[in-house]
Amino acid sequence: MKLTVKRTGTLVAFALLLAGCTSKPPQSLVTPFPPVAKNPLPTQGKSNEPVRGVWLATVSRLDWPPISSVNASRENRISQQQKALTDKLDKLKNMGINTVFFQVKPDATALWSSKILPWSDTLTGHIGEDPGYDPLQFILDEAHKRGMKVHAWFNPYRVSTNTKPSTVAELNKTLSNQPPSVFVLHRDWIRTANDRYVLDPGIPEARDWITSIVAEVVARYPVDGVQFDDYFYSEAPGATLNDAQTFQKYGQGFASKADWRRHNTQLLIEQVSRSIKQLNPNVEFGVSPAGVWRNRSHDPLGSETSGAAAYDEAFADTRLWVQKGLLDYIAPQVYWPFSRKAARYDVIAKWWADVVKPTHTRLYIGVALYKVGESTKNEPEWTVRGGVPELKKQLDLNESQPNINGTILFREDYFNQPQAQEAVRYIKERWGNSLTL
Incomplete structure (x- = not known):
């Protein structure tokens, strides 16, 4: 059974994926998403205090959970x-970190008890296996x-x-799960890229499905x-996404495939933003794009940089999203030092500060802790005195700019x-001794 989704100006599809009976393959059932709660779930409330945050990645168990835990007894x-x-x-709190960006959906699996996505294999080693806790x-409680x-995240x-x-075998095994993977539910939505x-x-429908996942969490x-x-x-390069048929079906009226792709990305941001605010207006919505929107050599409105740009590479017009008020915050990844001519830290950070200035969108800058102490030919600053002087310059700039x-x-x-x-000792001295949330 398939139900048609009606797209109105303010209603976004909320999908609950249900399995069919054992004799039939599972189907995706699309239903209207839940009404706005009269009393939204409690949040910590908005604060004017600067965000001192860290990304905590779960994809490939980069930060958590410990690999050693996966094969342990339940x-x-x-x-x-x-x-x-x-x-x-405890360590982050001690260092003055007040916000954790926790990766709950590293791929098409979940680190929460979802009715739409199977459990993540990062927890147990097997997609769909209940880890025994949520x-x-x-992490919210703690x-x-x-x-x-x-x-x-x-x-x-x-x-x-x-x-x-x-x-592929692991994904196909989820066919009998409740819920199964989107890989077997909607194979026609799946492409390969990179x-x-x-x-x-x-x-x-794929954008509606993603929106439904966010809505479930919120x-x-x-x-x-x-x-x-x-x-x-x-x-x-050499591993592009083949969306020729999709473009042929949905791309009429666009001057180029690139414009159509940027339109698709914006549609997702619009409907996710709208659904979050309908469900709980206290929940902030943000995006962490590549640091460079566009290079000035391609666009006079761009930054004085060269190299990969979100607008041209990921087909994400992040500047426009800010201008249209679709985001509560934007957190560009500015992972270069002050001396990197192709993408100077100060040039990009100040460019973004100018972009958000006439808007209500807050600006948080993503900083490359992963480069600190690592020697590279193009960025030797990261090893000078353990990378502390470069890190200090970046934090000084962030804290001196009123729009950051x-x-x-x-x-x-x-x-x-x-x-x-x-650098860790420096961050603790700088942030850990001041009041946090």
């Missing part, structure tokens, strides 16, 4: 994973107890991190915010790396 796995998370929160609820905020379009036969399985952003959990990362159209409202460090596990310890 009881030991739960206790190891929960202790690792509370230990991290990681999103757990972070809020410590006076810290949590933003649910989603990768909207990624289905898997590779296209290996073993990954050696990954991804959803085709040009398919309206409706059920007291998250302080929702964030999308920079993976919209994620391609690489905070800093987010990428990413949490680098607080534990030996090469970053001088």
Whole structure:
């Protein structure tokens, strides 16, 4: 059974994926999404204090959970994973971090009890296996107890991190799960790009499906915010997304496929923004795009930079989203030092500060903690005195600009790396001694 989604000006489809009977393959049932709660779920409330944040990545278990916990017994796995998370929160709190951007959807799996997505294999080693607790609820409880905020971080379009036969087999095994993977429910939405399985952003039903996932979290959990990362159209030379048929079906009236793709990305942002505000206006919505919107060599409105740009590479017109008021905040990833001529930190940060100035969108700058202490030919500054002088210049700029409202460090596990310890001590001295949320 398939129901048609009616797209009105203010109503976004909220999909609950239900399995059919055992004799039939599962089907996707699309229903209107829940009415706005009269009393929205409680959040920590808005604050004028600058965001001092960190991204906590779960894809490929980069920051959490510990790899050693995955093969432990159920009881030991739960206790190891929960202790690792509370230990991290204690350390972050001690360092003055007040906001954690927790990756709840690393691909087409979930780190919460979802009726739409199967459980993430990052927790147990197997897609769809119940981990025995709800990681999103757990981190929300523990972070809020410590006076810290949590933003649910989603990768909207990624289905898997590779296209290996073993990954395909694991995804196909979810056919009998409740719920199964979108890989088996909607195989016609799936494309390959950059050696990954991804959803085709040009398919309206796929955008509705992503919106439904965000709506499920906002409706059920007291998250302080929702964030999308920079993976919209994620391609690489020689590994592009084949959306020729989708463009033929939906791209009439556009001057180019690039314009049509940017339109698709904006439609997703518009409907996600609208659905979040309908469900709980206290929840902030933000995007963390690549640092460069466009280069001035391509557009007089762009920054004095050269290289990859979100507008041209990911087909994300992030500047326009700010101007249209679709975002509560934007957090560009400005992962270069002051001396990097192609993409100077100060040039990009100040460019974004000028973009948000006439709007109500807040600006948080993403800073490359992962580069601190690492020697590279083009960016030797990161090893001078442990990277502290470069880091200090970046934080000084962020805190001196009235239109920059905070800093987010990428990413949490680098607080534990030996090469970053001088910088870690500096951050603790700078942030840890001041009042946090």
